[in-house]
Amino acid sequence: MTRKSENAATLSSLLGITDEEAANLLEVPISITVDESDRTGRALAHELAKLLSRTVTSVEINPKEHTASIEVVIGAAWPKTSHILPVTVTEGEIQIGGSAARKECSSEIASVVPLIAACYTAGMALKAALGDSFVLPGPSPTEGMVISIADILGEDQSWIERETLFSDTYLAGAGAIGNGFLYGLSHFRPVGTLTIVDPDKVSDGNTNRCILFQDEDIPHPKALRLAKNAQSMFPFCELLPEEATIQQLGKRKDGRWLYRLIVAVDSRRARRSLQNEIPGEVFDASTTGAVECVLHHHKQPTELACLACVYHEAPDELARERHIAELLGVDIELVKQHYVTPEAAQQITQKYPNIPQQELAGQAYDSLFKALCGEQRLKTAENRQVLAPFAFVSVLAGVLLAIDVVRRLSQDDDAPNFNYFRLSPWAPPVQDLRQERPRNIACEFCSQQVLLETARRIWTRT
Ligand SMILES: [Zn+2]
Structure with a gap:
């Protein structure tokens, strides 16, 4: 269940709560309501379900029964509950929450737009599902947000x-x-x-x-x-x-x-x-x-x-590598090589005999670390620095x-x-x-x- 625990670890660090609480929050069911006739809306619903199902436990498009904590209502679709997050796409804008227009999504848009809209809607849906007592970055679902499509794709497309x-x-x-x-x-x-x-x-x-x-x-x-x-x-x-x-x-x-x-x-x-x-x-x-x-x-x-200017060695990066090295029981110079060598794998299994050695070799230290943090095998506050994004x-x-x-x-x-x-x-x-x-x-x-x-x-x- 690494997948679930990685998401929980990420959410718990964003909200400052325990992983267990976060895992419970991610059990929240989300539903998506969309009209069959709304072509762009259906594409958005499909992408949104795909993204959210990798983060929360249950996502359904137009479910028969309405038990979800939040209903994402796309375009002009008729809401089935009172806890809704309205979303629509006009020719120039992606409107999410707040005073999003309740009208059918435009079909005069590039095919990538529903996917972009789904990415931004996923974050907002998560906020809406968790409710006001949990504060995630950016505007609240009630404030809503409007994204100009030209800001992402340019004026001339x-x-x-x-x-x-x-x-x-x-x-x-x-x-x-x-x-x-x-x-x-x-x-x-x-x-x-x-x-x-x-x-x-x-x-x-x-x-x-x-x-x-x-x-x-x-x-x-x-x-x-x-x-x-x-x-x-x-x-x-x-x-x-x-x-x-x-x-x-x-x-x-x-x-x-x-x-x-x-x-x-x-x-x-x-x-x-x-x-x-x-x-x-x-x-x-x-x-x-x-x-x-x-x-x-x-x-x-x-x-x-250049690439090395942008990702210039940050002081916390060295500290993190040292921390990874310490916790895994591996020499820091080996961690700097980025991938676990057979030699390093041997060192790690000495400290963590429950991790099979063949699982380790060739893995990136960051990925390995994220996985182990998520599985609670290496749980400390500093591990929060290495979080898997949603x-x-x-x-x-x-x-x-x-x-x-x-x-x-x-x-x-x-x-x-x-x-x-x-x-x-x-x-x-x-x-x-x-x-x-x-x-x-x-x-x-x-x-x-x-x-x-x-x-x-x-x-x-x-
Ligand atoms: Zn440079």
Whole structure:
């Protein structure tokens, strides 16, 4: 039951309650009411049920009996109870809670919009289901929120219909964000090939946030399973799985490789180490626990922030690694390698004989730690720093990443000119948080003149 306990651990830390209380709260049933005739509304309902069912115990669309704590009422559907959260999508807006219009959802919208709406509705539905006595981030269901679709897709959305050519493109990380990325990307028209790289295997805890993984994917390689499960959504783009890290692929021979890298790995250190491969263009999304998503983009040669600038080593990161090392009984230098080596697995099983050694080798320390925290095998207050996001948080990060990739590659005139964007999955995006981040002078990559020179030499396009 790792899946349930990971969600409970995340909620308990957000609310400052015990895991047991949180687990009880997540038993809350949620229902969704939608009219059969509302095409966009039905798509929204379907996505919402898919996301919420990975977080709470029971979600039903148009149930026969109404016993749910909260009823999400989509479009002009007639409510069946008095505890409702109204949601609708107009041509320009996603309206959730508050004074959301009670009218049928617009059909004049891009196909990705119901999915975006579902991600934001999931957070609000959770708030509504838990009631006023629990405070989660962002506006309350009574206040409601309105998300401008143009804030996410731009004013001119003609780029959506264009084909996006993928060649020499790598997706690093087939976990929660990698899943969300492909799920979002399926609403666009990628053509070519995409290599999916991940050395890790699917574990029980993964299925609560990886939208394209099911129980039968445990314990198979993430990259293989993601490619297999997602391929049918991409008739013109071949997904090529590699059970390895980008570094292990070892293709950096003549210097010029990794023309384009999409980053969905699960730790700051892993992101920084990808910068050492000197990728030509980077699209990146990450989540900070369940409270924030971050998007980053750069293209070499650049004078602005690189991946290692954005995910510069934070003091609490070292403290966390030390903490992981201590609790697992592993040398800190081994933790810094990011993946559990056979040597480290041996050390861990000495301290935790109940964890089978073969389950450990190859796992990312962060994933392992999240799983063990969720299972209460390693329970302390400090473990709160490593929290698994809810499904809707990872999916939102992945979908926004897909939008960023397609939009920039389609050479949209209106393409975003930021290289760093922080946003909350619990509130509408704030445009002012789209920034042009300068280089970090202490960056482990940019502070080395020789690396900057190499990047310039390799990637100066003629
Ligand atoms: Zn840098």
